[in-house]
Amino acid sequence: MLKKLIIVLCLGAAAVAAWMALKPARTSSPPLTVFCAAGIKKPVEEIAAAYQKETGTEVRLQYGGTGTLLSQLKITKQGDLFIAADDGALADAKKLGVTREEFPLVIQKPVLAVAKGNPKHIDSLAALKNPGIKLALANPEAASIGRVVKKLLGPEWDALAAKAAVMKPTVTEIAADLSLGAVDAAIVWDSVIPQFKGLETAPLPELAKHEEHATATILSSSQQPAEALRFARYLTAPEKGGPIFKKQGFNPVPGDKWAARPDLIIYSGGVNRPAIEKLLQQFATREGITLTTVFNGCGILCASMKTMQDSSNPKFPDVYYACDVCFVPPVAEQFPEAILLTEAEIVIAVPKGNPKGIHTLADLARPGLRVGICNAEQSTIGFLTHSMLKSMNLWDSVSKNASSQVPTADFLVNQMRTGSLDAAVVYGININNDKAHFDAVPLPADKSKAVQPFAVRHDSPNQQIGRRLLAFLRGQRTSFEDAGFVWKGDTAPVKSADIVLPDWLKQK
Template sequence: MKQLRSHNLNQIERNTFPGGKLNNGLVLVSGSFILLIFMLGLLFYAAPEESSENTDDDESLLMYCAAGIKPPVAATAAQFAEEEYGVPVKLQYGGSGTLLSNLRVAKTGDLYLAADTSYIDIARKQDLVKEAIPVAKLHPVIMVKKGNPQNIKSLDDLTKEGVTFALANPDAASVGKLTKKILEKSNKWEHISKSARVFKPTVSEVANDILIGTVDAGIVWDATVNQHRDQAEIVEVPELSQAVKNVTVGVLTSSEKPQQALMFARYLQAKGKGQKQFSDMGYQTVKGDAWEPHPEILLFSGGVNRLAIQDTLKAFEKREGVSINVVYNGCGILVGQINSGQRPDAYFACDTSYMVQVQPQFSLPLTVSETDMILIVEKENPKKIKSVYDLASDNLKVGIAHHEQSALGALTKKLLGPLRFKDKSLYDAIQPNVKTNTPTADLLVNQLRTGSLDAAIVYRANISKVADKLDVVEIKEGRPMAEQPIAILNSTKYPNLMQRLVDQLTSESSRAMFESKGFRWRITPESL
């Protein structure tokens, strides 16, 4: 058998390569025979089922990253994946403008990091980016080789005889876009751009040309030079000195993993995490939040805001991967708790008067909405109440909020105090009829609906769910209105996270919720 096999192999070899030439007929027959066996095998072969388990690709995040920001982002991504949370981050590099163009077409991925916030702003307007989180600052400079052999000291020196330089493409790279904008203001762009030896699509490529000696100089980011201090140095010039840009990461609306994407964005911005990498590599850092994978934040809110904000808060919790502990109560009680030492990360007051009392501990407040104070009575108004003066009539059961525990109570006293009824203030005149003083208005609504009260003063926003089950008497005296401001605690560990929460509470989707609950919207583009 062994001799037969050897004989057959030798015969094939001779037939295949007789005299060094290919025997095409035998090859064709042999190939056909092998193909037939292969096809028969396919008939009996069952392909394995695709695994239902998540692969690395399923778990990974795709991030479009400006090429000039590669070193700290790559290092942070590796740390995030390998040392911390096991979520791989795939990085696709390019110029900020080029990446934005790619995003418009692809509409896939999770994160987009641009070296200039203007690209993020464009992406947001085009509904490509939802959240925007600054992670570093950049400043344009002239980069030259160590020792500055061409003695370049100004922009004009770039165009001296014998000097060659590179610029970044304004349509592709953020530093190129900024350079063009600055130089156009000083009427130098046309001359300098025509004198450039080459335009590069990324800042990294401009720097590389300088390092290898292809050109003598180029305009790049300060951080780019800082990463090559042994080979290059910075030349500061007045035209570029005041230009500072925020390196910003945006979470893409196309992301199917927004919670993980936001976690990595927060990681890039966090003290001791991404910020350390940026600092170590020569970037100007930003004020980052304390790092927690799943932060817990405390929000104090006046009870009147509950129905308008609760759905927005739940959506924010889910998307950001955070927990919000919300304390709803009368603003008098909440202010007392703040003044006794409690520190909510943000405070959403029932009325401006209760924000003023704790203002030094919070940022400048933003007035979000307003709502009217109204008089509510039983359906069909059996007591024939026509105005707040009727609350002093005999045999009425009246409910008002507590003037020390509640903003509504304080505003009620402020509204009725100046009004006169017989020989006293209307507020004092109705006191014999007041059967309850509550810290929140929702308790007054419930008591009126159960027949315990004939009338109560509440906010219009308090009756959005039961408006068809009672009647409203409009208050025409004084200024029966409350304004709802929100402010962030100055000492919060999460200033950026809290600002995103405020942004969400002041968004158009939040506006629709507020207006459906009886509030008037106060936010304007100028107020943001």
């Protein structure tokens, strides 16, 4: 009997072990703490429950007026996300230094709410001032809607506030009073009205054209930014949070296509590698995403994109960081706008001490010199070098000495290290960290500058991640300057179609 019992217990243990092996593994992440504006409570609560069920990560929500929550964050400096109901509160949070990445969730408008059918015929500020009208307002010190309306109405606010029947700290409290019949009117967000029975909007011209964004932002205090960012992506995803916001009467701002761990594909010219390689890894770790990065000559990168025919190919890059603006027009359809992030100088690299006495591009044509240049069809610097030499009537004579034409300038530097080249046309950045072995000979100032544009694909499923990467890189000026770049990242975006190349670069 004992023997049978042991066998049964062993079989049971084996069955449990087998079931555990088949059961999907779930991460045991610490709970996320989210400070959420009260007016957005219902959809966020539903989305948080769905997220917890899908990922196993608990989301703890704390609600209140946006102003009240902001005061808490200033004091406690704890939590993972803050959801502000208006743009002004978000700006205040940024000034306090408590926030980082931002995710617009919904667009909201301030409106005058009344009981269904508007029985008191309230349709103007004058009507709200009538002695028989009971008005509910949100406290501007505590709630975003109160602060926004106070600013919009100016002096009229004081008159309304003086006669208000109630003034409460959250928009949902005054909407509830109106729904219960305790007041006749309330000024609320348009998204709040569908959340309460028996309410409708009445016209109020002073508010009609104004709108605000409710935005989720990652708190600087978050100890698990990757998980916080994942939840923020879930909130905005068209397949996840978006439909829930819409179902509950909100106007959602579309985010990126949902993926628990998105893969961002980046094409980058080789010159950018020394500055961005480590930065990309920092960004990927914080975001909790995978980065597929392809470094190569921009001619090769553009040819690869053209081979894919269009951006419907899943391997088409989400982000393109070219070596110069001359390689943006070929893919302007997919990347219609760019930020000119950095600038790099083009030089003639020679061994330390310049033993061959090379001082100009014309010197590269001297008989017997072994010269390295990059391939004009494969790389930006090759194209620029070819165009520069052609414009100076030096191409034929210098190209005869070109014992090497490679896709990227770092190959030329390696060949110089082995002594197989006497000189090479490269970026100054390529030899910036090896000044003990190389000297740089400057080239004509009007033709020796390459400007690196950063662009996010207009139809990328990871467009918002790409834009956050751009924002991250624009905050890393020192890293780029330490690598030898000249910083240009504070300039306004340029339209790819508006990029005009100088005449010397238009030569065939």
